[in-house]
Amino acid sequence: MQYKLSRLTAACLTALISTGTYADQGNFVGTLSDSARQVYFEGAQVRIKELNLTTTTRRDGSFRFNNLDAGAYTLEISYLGTAPITRTIRITDDKTSTGEFTLSDSRTAIEDVVVYGQRAGQAGALNMQRSADSIQSIVSSDAIGQFPDQNVAEALQRLPGLSIERDQGEGRFVGIRGLDPNLNNVTVNGVNIPSPEAGVRSVALDVFPSELVEGLVVSKSVTPDMDADAIGGSIEVKSLSAFDRAGQSASVTVQASQNQLRDNTSPKVSASYTNRYDLGNRADVLGIAGAVSWSDRDFGSDNIETNGEDELEQRHYTVNRERLGAALNIDYRPDFNNQYYLRTLYSEFSDTEFRQANVFVFDGDDSEIERESKDRFEEQQIFSVTAGGEHQRQQWLFSYQAGYSESSEEEPDALYYVFKTDGFDINSDLLGQIPDLEQEAAVSQLSNYELDEIEFANNLSEDKEYSLKVDIARDLTFSGHAAQIKFGGKYRSREKQQNTNVTFFDGDFDAIDPGMFADETPDWGLGNFGQGLDKDALRSFFNANRSDFEIAQLDSEIESNGESFINEEDIFAAYLMGKIDMDNLRIVAGLRYEKTDFSTSGQRVELVEDELNDIEQVINTPWHVEQDYDYLLPSLNMRYAINENLLARFAYTQTVARPKFEESAAFQIIESKTEENDDGGYDTEREAEVGNPQLKPFESDNIDLSIEYYPGGIGVLSAGYFYKDISNFVVFADVANLPEWNGFDEVIQPVNGEDATLQGVELAWVKTFDSGLLLAANATFSDSEAVTLLDGERFETSLPNQSDRVGNITVGYEDNQWSLRLTMTHKSENLEEIDGDMLLMEDSHQQVDFSGKYYINQNMHLYLNAINITDEPFYAYFNQRSRNAQYEEYGRTFELGFSWNM
Template sequence: MKFKLSILSSACLAAMLSTSAYAEPGNLVGTLSDSNKQVYFEGAQVKIKELNLTTQTRRDGTFRFNNIEAGNYTLEISYLGAAPIVKTIFIEENKTLKSEFTLTENNTVTEDIVVYGQRAGQAGALNMQRSADSIKSIVSSDAIGQFPDQNVAEALQRLPGLSIERDQGEGRFVGIRGLDPNLNNVTVNGVNIPSPEAGVRSVALDVFPSELVEGLEVSKSVTPDMDADAIGGSVEIKSLSAFDRAGESASVTLQASQNQLRSDTSPKVSASYTNRYSFGNIDDVLGIAAAVSWSDRDFGSDNIESNGDDEVEQRHYKINRERLGTAVNLDYRPDFNNQYYLRTLYSQFSDTEFRQANAFTFAGDDSEIERSSKDRFEEQQIFSISAGAEHQIEQWLLTYQAGYSKSSEDEPEALNYAFKTDGFAISSDLLGQIPQVEQQTGTTKLANYALDEIEYANNQANDKEYSFKFDLAKDLTFLNHPSQIKFGSKYRSREKQQTTQVTFFDGDFDDIDSGMFADTSPEWGLGEFGDGLNKRELRRFFNSQRANLDVAQLDSDIESRGESFINEEDIFAAYVMGKIDIDQLRIVAGFRYEKTQFSTSGHRVELIEDELSDLEQLDVTPWQVERDYDYLLPSVNVRYNISEKLISRFAYTQTISRPKFEESAAFQIIESKTAEDDDGVATTEREASVGNPDLKPFESDNIDFTIEYYPGGIGVLSAGYFYKDISNFVIYADVADQPQWQGFDEVIQPINGDKATLQGIEFSWLKTFENGLLLAANATFSDSEAVTLLDGERFETSLPNQADRVGNLTVGYEDEKWNLRLTMTHKSENLEEIDGDLLLMEDSHQQLDFSSKYYINQNMNLYFNAINITDEPFYNYFSERSRNAQYEEYGRTFELGFTWKM
């Protein structure tokens, strides 16, 4: 396969350097819009029949053919849901023909497509999917507004093979084909987005309000001009551009929502504006687009957790989440051969959480209860800016882009309290999804507890990246077939920093009456909770008494120094790829080379406690590791049009995914304790939690095959098979038996697994009917096998965070006044991690949502959404479903809103 790809690339390169066979060729530049020139159509297939030249319209409706011999030709334009356009064109020597085309000619259904949401959204997405060179799933801007989705993650879950991981009931991370979200690549306007969360690579897509997005594109197979770190896939977020729309446009949305569990009402406001300004010459145009979205949501959850053995914890959450997102984009096009752009995106996500908890430890007469609080404010910010240009220089297309993006997560002045008591009789059988606790009278009163510890923290994470890339492409003819050669390079420089500052106060609490912190019992729907904790009084007491509290300095230092690190990553990439059309066959093939220079710096922190010599000290040693690695990654994507309605695709790609930053960070937290046992013999227990800078990236060989049938109108029926052969996947394990950890009782460290395979099938069906009915269903069935060899023992499991079944079902109806949708999403159970001798499993999740719109007129509508109609909980368990690990309820959410568009 590699040899064949090399031949193709070399041949295309040789043809590129050869003299063109045509004398004084001409060019064609076109635009596809509706009759009013208010809507542009992306993804339409455009073909010059006599030359077998094919291209597709871009997001601004434009298309281009270069290097065409003078003469008469037949131009065919096809767009799902509309009648085809067939025109005769004449190309003159050394001239560029500029033409405008509208779908309304010979067409009676286009107005239904472009005016209202469901048909417009589905038509746009399907046309882009049909014309793509690789295997893609797409959400258009019109489709995003048809679901009750609060952010980008929830909008993506509707696509075939995609699922989401939720936090407090909201979608945050996106998994592709059931794989871990850390195995995806996320870009915004072509710029890689670093993760604001400490230690991870996966981007929590709930920080992006869906109102700022013009389109979402998920590539399940990559081409050489794309980043290689995409074993799961690549997610591209496209923000609004003035050239997405014609002339001036504006929109405003007002919304109120209510969470049933906490009975709170929350506001949301969003707006957008675009316009174009001409400077004399009709082709000299400046476009300005701006969008803003703000929401302030109050909600919560009821939770109960256990360790599967001897502990149960009850938790009550009250949460406020505020989102602010803005985008300002500029596009300047002095003529049809040159384009310049500036893209900006800013997102701020704040999360205020007050958690109250009761933790029960069952040990007979030594049983213990801890009542605790977690009072924290967390703010995440993402800023991205990119500037670039596109130049058509004779037959060469040059594009380049410089980008900067920064993400941060700040957790200032987090305050956690812990109160303890013992001597009370408590018991639980720990059975069922919601384990019940029997407790003696008095355990529910906070006055019967003693203040045990206060934790105060200021934590911060920063992740920033600079990038530059260029691409150079030329259309040519190779062996009498239309072809293209393309090559380019990209450089990325990234720094991830995690800073932890924690102070523990654990003494001089004897004179404190815990009853002073008591509050009314919170509304907790899973059983009896007891006294609540007064958030204001807890904060007031700490602020006034902080100077008088005893600091546990060693415990504070070990966590603060041990959990702080800096990782740096420089990635240089270069690629070459060729494209050729042989009748109905299109082949895109080439190589991508990526070299990574990685460094990490942190500390080896050891807490030494020796009761025999009354010694207690902390040893801190700097630790820094540098390494580099490189990959040469081939890929081939093949598309064969069996007929106008039937398309088959095949892809073979090699991809990688680099480890999480927290996994490869240079840190070691060690605790050594020496004491006499019952026989008077001195013994030392040593435990450690350590990073692994020597982790190798995931490596994967991927095979994809799909077949797509477009029966006419707006609809598709598709089926696909995928296979991934993955090596070096990462798991957490106890490596105390390894030679370098001799003398340790337990050492938890991320290590590379041996090998894993993932294979599955994917089905999708979508159909819109003339009577307004819409039906859509998709399902992905997959299976993984992972083998890890540890200390000579063979462990066989599935891949962590990989779900075997993912699916969506949608029933919709639309006419001139109403737009209705009932949707169901399903994700099957999956393995989270191996916890000792137990498997921690995430249970299946199935959620039902409803959305409706009433069109007052073409510019205004009212909408109502109902989210999580069946009040589906989140549930984790240990090995067996009756063995609770975590059960959490979120309640239903209802939204009522108004939208105006110009």
């Protein structure tokens, strides 16, 4: 079917090129703004009535029609929330005519509807969604500011079909329609962003402060000019540009927040500035935009978790997260036909965590207890720079872009302590969200423990990508219909490197009294935690006595070498696509070709412990693997305007997703033990954990159907159906039965599994009323089927991290002084993984947030945000809800701030 569609699409495009005609007459360039010419409007539909030519305004409010015969025409501009604008324009041969249009021409109070407050965000997003060529969900910059969202991930959770994975209560990774975040593509200003985290492709979007973002676009169906690695979808982050606004603008926001669980107050400051400078004539303009955001947040969490069988763990977290983000963007437009730009983005995210833990292992008289500490500082950095331009040459549009992006995650001097004791009476049934624990009073005293192990780590992950893209588009007519042919190519070169450096110390601890590290009992709200550990005392003692400790050389070597690797990936892509407007029907179709050259270098690390031959050593063998593959991927997007208010869409696309780097990396960690048995002989057991450089990419056939009703004013009622047939889904299996692993008892390796399917329905409703009331609701109902392997047998289940139900409800109100929103997000339970013979399930999560603003005047306002009002915890369980896997509380957070805009 794929090749038939490919040939059919290619034939249609060839016909379009060969039979198209065009004229080289006059052009028209216009802009759409508010009456003060301070705000531009993106996504407005602009139509020349007599010719039935339609286009949409860009983010700077501009639109363009090329190759028009001389004469007078009727121009119609439609923007949700306003009355249509109708004007007469005149075209002259061989000249570019210009025009400026303001929405306030159509209604006196227009600024109150689409320029000011929360309705601005809804109007902008819905207009862009309505005019899009593919199926999209959009968050405008105005909408981001209307919710108490800390970062990009949390802003995206408000959209239909999107959910987030949280860490310490904060949103980090974004899932689209329940799929793994690694199956999404993330770009910033058109450049693919590498992941700072080791081994993965998914980008934790909490590293981007929401203040630096001008808009977010989620494409759930792709077009041929987009990267194909988007089985879930593509997330585009747009940073601020001077041409998003007219003239000079500035903003400053200061905020203080408090987390109730740890009773800490944290500051946040952000600012932005844009200006446009005329350089000789009206069209010769230089634009500069800059933004910066800084926050320093202190908070924490209380946790209790079990393994579902014989182990319970209490955890107390103290966390500090500091975010620094900055963007500097430059645009130069010497005339109507030429544009140049430079986009930069820098983000620095540091996470300082001190975790104290009590681990109880229940085994009757042989029960053991551990007291542990984790003291680590982790810093992630992302830097992106993009340069490019656009040139209009009669009916041709040439655009190009060069980009470089790099990310890193550094974990220097991480320090872990483990203290152990035994002989105490402990017991728990491990049932309930917060299981009861029976223990003797002496268990809480550190003086009853012995220091067992210290771990010291310096880890670094780096990810770099270079890219070059060229696009060429030509306007033409086909059988009397406006059309466009577009083609181009893209080259991406990426290197992902993981360096692990771990040292284990496990001896010369006899003279150490753990009581010297005792601290006051932590404020842990889930029960009796016992004496705490002094973070500074632990660090100082290690620094002063490190040279006296005995190093576990073999354990250190196998972990350091076995978890280090380098992956390289070169991707070349070329595409051909066409777009045609046939009365009320728009068709966008084409082919995309992608070729991937992949290589990975690591080590085969084997720990040999042989009592028979008195051997104890680590054998390191370099391992390098290369492979290449290519795809020809057709896509079809159709948009049909049933009437002025009702749209229907259909999309068929083929997409791919390359495996996680840690899954396809060349690494093998092998443990081989030869020990004497009860009969006097010797037995050898061999186990391994290995990567799989021969993994095939995920492949997906995607079908989308949707209908959108825009009833007038600012609002939409939509419904959609989606279906995905995914091949080469990656599962983890025991492959010890394969010939290459003869003699091994267990070998865990990621392998390509059987097919998986995902289907569902998305529903959304948004409506603003003249009274100031805003109502919004969306829900996604989905179902998946996947096959994994358990003990060598087929096991049918749902996709990991896929929730059957995801939804949002928002109630808002706004007048000239107040802007209020109360919102609830819901995510139903989902399968995390198969743990032995148990299903690890994440319970449903339902969070309520509030945002309120008081406008002192049109330039200044105060705001109050309340996050997680109901103090919703995170909960996971094994098989049934009464069997605890993890329970974690974060507390409520309140934010008070002041914002000024010019």
